[in-house]
Amino acid sequence: MSDARQSAAPAPVVPSAGIVGVITALSERRYGAFVLPTLLLVLMFLLSFAIGRYPVSPGELIEVFIAQLTGIAHDLPPVVDTVVFQIRMPRVVAAMLVGAALAASGATYQGLFRNPLVSPDILGVSSGAGLGAALAIFLSLPVIFIQGLSFIFGLAAVFLVYGMAQLVRGQSDPTLVLVLSGVVTSTLLMAGISLIKYIADPYDQLPAIEYWLLGSVASVKLTDLGTVLIPITLGLVPLVLLRWRINLMSLGDEEARALGINTSRLRILLIAAGTAMTAAAVSISGVIGFVGLIVPHMARLMVGPNFSRLLPATLLLGAGYVLAVDNVARTLAQVEIPLGVLNAFIGAPVFLWLLTRGRRAWQ
Amino acid sequence: MKLEVRDLSFGYPGKAVGRGVSFDLNPGEVVALLGPNGGGKTTLFKTILGLLKSQGGDAFLDGNSIRSMKRREIARGIGFVPQAYAGYFPFTVMDTVLMGRTAHIGMFASPSRSDRVVAEEMIEFMGIWDIREQPYTHISGGQRQLALIARALAQETKIMVMDEPTASLDFGNQVRVLDCITTLASRGIGVILSTHDPDHAFLCGNRVVILKDGRVAHIGTPEEVITSEMLRHVYGVDIEVRALETMRNGRQIHVCIPLEVEQHSVGSRTH
Numbered sequence: 281m282s283d284a285r286q287s288a289a290p291a292p293v294v295p296s297a298g299i300v301g302v303i304t305a306l307s308e309r310r311y312g313a314f315v316l317p318t319l320l321l322v323l324m325f326l327l328s329f330a331i332g333r334y335p336v337s338p339g340e341l342i343e344v345f346i347a348q349l350t351g352i353a354h355d356l357p358p359v360v361d362t363v364v365f366q367i368r369m370p371r372v373v374a375a376m377l378v379g380a381a382l383a384a385s386g387a388t389y390q391g392l393f394r395n396p397l398v399s400p401d402i403l404g405v406s407s408g409a410g411l412g413a414a415l416a417i418f419l420s421l422p423v424i425f426i427q428g429l430s431f432i433f434g435l436a437a438v439f440l441v442y443g444m445a446q447l448v449r450g451q452s453d454p455t456l457v458l459v460l461s462g463v464v465t466s467t468l469l470m471a472g473i474s475l476i477k478y479i480a481d482p483y484d485q486l487p488a489i490e491y492w493l494l495g496s497v498a499s500v501k502l503t504d505l506g507t508v509l510i511p512i513t514l515g516l517v518p519l520v521l522l523r524w525r526i527n528l529m530s531l532g533d534e535e536a537r538a539l540g541i542n543t544s545r546l547r548i549l550l551i552a553a554g555t556a557m558t559a560a561a562v563s564i565s566g567v568i569g570f571v572g573l574i575v576p577h578m579a580r581l582m583v584g585p586n587f588s589r590l591l592p593a594t595l596l597l598g599a600g601y602v603l604a605v606d607n608v609a610r611t612l613a614q615v616e617i618p619l620g621v622l623n624a625f626i627g628a629p630v631f632l633w634l635l636t637r638g639r640r641a642w643q
Numbered sequence: 644m645k646l647e648v649r650d651l652s653f654g655y656p657g658k659a660v661g662r663g664v665s666f667d668l669n670p671g672e673v674v675a676l677l678g679p680n681g682g683g684k685t686t687l688f689k690t691i692l693g694l695l696k697s698q699g700g701d702a703f704l705d706g707n708s709i710r711s712m713k714r715r716e717i718a719r720g721i722g723f724v725p726q727a728y729a730g731y732f733p734f735t736v737m738d739t740v741l742m743g744r745t746a747h748i749g750m751f752a753s754p755s756r757s758d759r760v761v762a763e764e765m766i767e768f769m770g771i772w773d774i775r776e777q778p779y780t781h782i783s784g785g786q787r788q789l790a791l792i793a794r795a796l797a798q799e800t801k802i803m804v805m806d807e808p809t810a811s812l813d814f815g816n817q818v819r820v821l822d823c824i825t826t827l828a829s830r831g832i833g834v835i836l837s838t839h840d841p842d843h844a845f846l847c848g849n850r851v852v853i854l855k856d857g858r859v860a861h862i863g864t865p866e867e868v869i870t871s872e873m874l875r876h877v878y879g880v881d882i883e884v885r886a887l888e889t890m891r892n893g894r895q896i897h898v899c900i901p902l903e904v905e906q907h908s909v910g911s912r913t914h
Binding site: 391394395396521522523524525527528530531534535537538539540541542580584585586588 | 713718746750
């Protein structure tokens with residue numbers, strides 16, 4: 281909005297006087313809407329270091345952080361260092377990475393497929409990753425191969441779906457054909473997973489496969505993070521660069537083309553980006569559903585549908601949300617609850633609540 | 644800029660819709676495309692825009708074949724107003740109109756201040772300034788249509804293709820859109836629109852193309868082409884075409900009066 285135009289237009293309507301009015305006005309401006317997601321993330325970040333079986337007080341937390349940054353030794357027991365940096369740090373960073381990656385690719389896919397019910401695994405990336413992991417566990421391969429195979433199988437599944445859709449697309453709506461190929465391929469891959477589970481060793485391999493499929497960031501190592509950071513960043517770059525054009529994909533293929541967009545090129549780029557991010561996230565965390573579906577909805581309620589604003593909001597909210605759920609997962613009970621399971625327990629009611637009150641997010 | 648359609652055949656794979664369509668659209672000219680439902684008007688438009696592959700013949704923009712042009716080049720030459728639809732995500736009217744700037748915006752860029760100025764100008768031109776910050780999904784069908792016209796105007800093209808731009812509008816907005824079309828033509832823009840109302844062709848068209856069963860049935864000035872014989876032939880109903888003089892300035896205008904709508908008296912209806 282140009283300032284000149286703004287002053288020429290009738291005076292803006294102030295919703296109501298006082299602090300409420302200021303907050304409302306602020307939240308309708310450009311950056312106000314980002315305050316809440318940012319606060320949530322910062323709060324969850326600090327909280328997740330503090331809580332757990334060995335509680336770390338906020339004072340101690342600040343002390344070890346300062347010590348780490350400045351190199352000056354602190355006088356706390358060394359176990360605090362171990363808990364904060366060796367045990368909790370990888371887990372916290374993994375939860376944030378996974379959440380941000382799943383949410384951002386979910387938001388991209390929802391725009392791309394013009395459907396708010398789409399999640400990042402619509403094109404079979406999760407079932408592909410699951411099959412890769414199950415295969416690696418079945419073949420008793422080392423942990424690094426479980427991650428590697430799940431990443432590669434995740435990419436391969438989407439590649440297969442895309443190829444299939446190209447073969448059969450004809451003149452029909454390209455996104456519809458993609459979704460249908462995705463559904464078919466997912467079913468096929470799930471059958472593959474079931475088959476491996478059926479023939480796997482029931483005392484050793486089967487629980488490992490099941491546990492992987494339930495999703496968790498409990499066993500993530502610091503070195504794993506470095507490996508997945510690359511595909512996640514690579515996937516994020518095109519989303520950031522093309523953030524405005526992504527909006528046009530939600531108009532549908534013909535209209536976006538009439539407005540000057542090479543939709544087939546943009547579509548394949550966005551699918552590649554979303555797949556790289558999701559496959560990387562799933563390869564370290566296992567299947568964590570729902571995040572890519574509900575977080576974009578929450579973000580859209582806060583900042584609107586424009587992807588230039590939606591992307592940063594989903595990244596913040598996705599990271600904060602998975603971190604929050606993981607914090608609950610590891611503190612709620614004596615035994616840790618799998619992140620994927622708890623996420624569904626928390627996510628489903630949240631989503632229902634969104635449905636009842638937040639229709640404007642997509643209509 | 645001139646649009647030439649030469650012996651164009653169009654349709655969907657495995658289903659031919661029309662063939663042999665030829666006409667020109669010169670700068671400052673308004674061509675009205677009339678014809679029955681299912682006659683192929685929308686399909687023809689999509690083929691001219693290169694959204695559907697032509698099944699023979701070609702469309703040329705200043706002598707360049709549409710087939711050989713990139714999407715961005717076409718979008719800089721031809722603006723397209725589709726029939727209004729509901730929309731999927733609640734983009735504001737402003738955001739929607741800004742999307743018309745796509746062909747002028749770099750691959751990795753977002754709309755600049757000057758893009759916003761153009762969008763605001765078009766929003767004001769279409770008379771939807773008051774709803775510019777409202778979600779496209781929450782405004783009426785007529786307002787959506789006006790927003791889509793503003794979006795096509797924001798493309799700043801020399802050719803405009805409008806698919807039934809008056810279809811979902813109330814009477815006042817219909818007149819406003821027709822006036823907007825003649826204004827565009829006076830600025831040297833060539834406009835081709837499809838419509839179901841022959842009166843609209845009389846009001847703003849320099850030329851009329853009648854498309855029936857995918858072929859050009861008639862072509863010429865509205866006064867030459869739109870006659871009761873033609874209307875009976877194309878639509879199968881009796882219509883009287885009358886020349887009237889307006890009271891205000893004595894300008895002569897043709898209007899169509901349907902004759903088959905019988906006037907039942909109130910009394911006879913009660914039986």
